[in-house]
Amino acid sequence: MIKLSNINKSFAQHQVLDELELELKIGDRIALIGQNGAGKTTLIRTLLGQYTAEGQLSMFGLNPRQQRIEVLQKIGFVPQHSPPIQMSVGELVDFSAALSLTPMKDEVYALAGKLEFDIEEQVGKPFFKLSGGMKQKLLIALALSKRPEFLIMDEPAANLDPAGRKAFFDELSLLPQNTTMLLSSHRVDELLPFINRIIEMDCGRIVHDQQLADEIKAGKSLDCKIQITGEGEAIRKTLDSWKFSNGSNPGLYSGKLAEADRTKFFIEIAQFSKQIKELKMEAE
Amino acid sequence: MSTLTLPLMGFQNSFITTVIAEIRESFRAKWFFLYTLIFGGAIVMLLALGITESQVLGFTGLSRLLITYIQLCVAILPVFILITTVRTVVGDRESNVLEYILSLPISLGAYYWGKLTARFIIVFIPVLLALSGAVFWGAVKNLTIPWSIVGYYSLMLASLAWAFLGTGMFISTLVRKQEWALGLAFLVWLTLLLFIDVILIGVLLQNQLMEEVIIGIALLNPLQVFRTGAILLFDPEMSLLGPASYVILDNMGYTGFLFYSILYPLGLGWAFSWLGYKIFKTGDLV
DSSP, rough: EEEEEEEEEEETTTEEEEEEEEEEEEOOOOEEEOOOOHEEEEHHHHHHHOOOOOEEEEEETBBBBTHHHHHTEEEEEESSSSSOOOOOOHHHHHHHHHHHHSSOOHHHHHHHHHTTHHHHHTTTTTTGGGGGGHHHHHHHHHHHHHHHHHHESSSSTTOOOOOHHHHHHHHTTTTTTTTTTEEEOOOHHHGGGOSSSSEEEETTEEEEEEEOOOOHTTTTTEEEEEEOOOOHHOOOHHHHHOOEESSSTTTTEEEEGGGGGGGHHHHHHOOOGEEEEEEEEEEO | HHHHHHHHHHHHHHHHHHHHHHHHHHSSHHHHHHHHHHHHHHHHHHHHTGGGGGGGGTHHHHHHHHHHHHHHHHHHHHHHHHHTHHHHHHHHHHHHHHHHHHTOOHHHHHHHHHHHHHHHHHHHHHHHHHHHHHHHHHHTTOOOOOOOHHHHHHHHHHHHHHHHHHHHHHHHHSSSSHHHHHHHHHHHHHHHTSSSSHHHHHHHHHHHHHHHHHHHHHHHHHHHHHOOOHHHHOOOOOOSSSHHHHHHHHOOHHHHHHHHHHHHHHHHHHHHHHHHHHHOOOOOOO
């Protein structure tokens, strides 16, 4: 569906994309990770046809520079930084809807509502005067309501409050299985339930490309037991938040863990490693 | 829908959408408010000062008002247009607005020409309304309305506005920083201002340059062309202007120069805007 072959891009003799090779298939849900300056944003802008680059790039069999309208009709995009657009909220919705072949205006209002952003209330307000979270919610609603074949999001949840994040992830999980996603984020743990592939970039190259285990995709869960030592109020609170419980033995906690949450769980309890005496995990 | 009709439909749709969005945005912008205040306010101020009652070199009534208004326009219209237009593309690029807007299925041509068209409408409407207001006031006061002059001035102002809009868009696509765009805009304006008739006379006297060079400079300078054309209607003998204008008139004739003063800035605007579009389309968009 999307193929990049030997892509090179440089700015003032600084190589930002270096002989990049990448192929995305329909339904790939990718977490794009890498440090600042790794080339993630340049890759995204190249996919959107905003940068010229050496090499071969095919999006849905088309060239995003020469057939940009056809390509961009299939793409939903949420940028890392919400731009200071002068249009009012209503005008921005109308503007996007006018350019889209898919009737999307009602969908935008409904989706924004689910993300706890009421467009009606803010319809006349200039977009740039909205709070960071509100801007992000509207841009997400605009991108999702196009029903895109390919969704590109650059740090989409960065400005969202907890409720907004939950609503956003709920909406992501409802997208059709054939929607391809490229989600750039510094918090992979949050994305784990939605992705089936992790791509790591460094110095303009792909240094790691991993398909996630079938267990995660199948949504399997794990039986988990953890023995802690001492009082450890903080670790107990953390385990409570994961809905772990302790029975007659006050130091022995047990609970169920979704396979997809395994990495996130490890990251959270790693800080209490000195208080963990024993940890057992078994697939159900 | 065939793949051939999609881009065309996309262009029309994107173009109209961009024009409407840009006009709406401009109506809210502070620069537009200031612009309207200056060009509308100038006419009101001139009327309030009773300029139509005064007589200078035989000009009185609305003709006197128009000649003063046109002198004001030649002094401030180009710089105003340049300053506000040079930020169009480079400003959107710097603020990441362009990254988002161009991620939508909008044709590059529609975006660029839509912005330019909207800017032209926005820039020209206040000037046209000011001229219409003067005509209306003249009709109320039973003054003779010089229709041919009003019509010609409107065309000339449109042509001048287009020339500087095109130049502004060219600069806007050429540079990557707003500061550079503004600096370049001022440089262009100052250079053109330096080479209007008054300076040309000085150059001619001091350096005894070839007549063809002086005339060439005068004919290439849209400000000089506008100024000469504006005076020509009132003063066919060109007694108000300097030697360069005399020679131009001798070579091109009255009607020839009137046509030139409209067509040349128009062509210049098209040339620069087309160059700007080529730069915009072929390079990195953001």
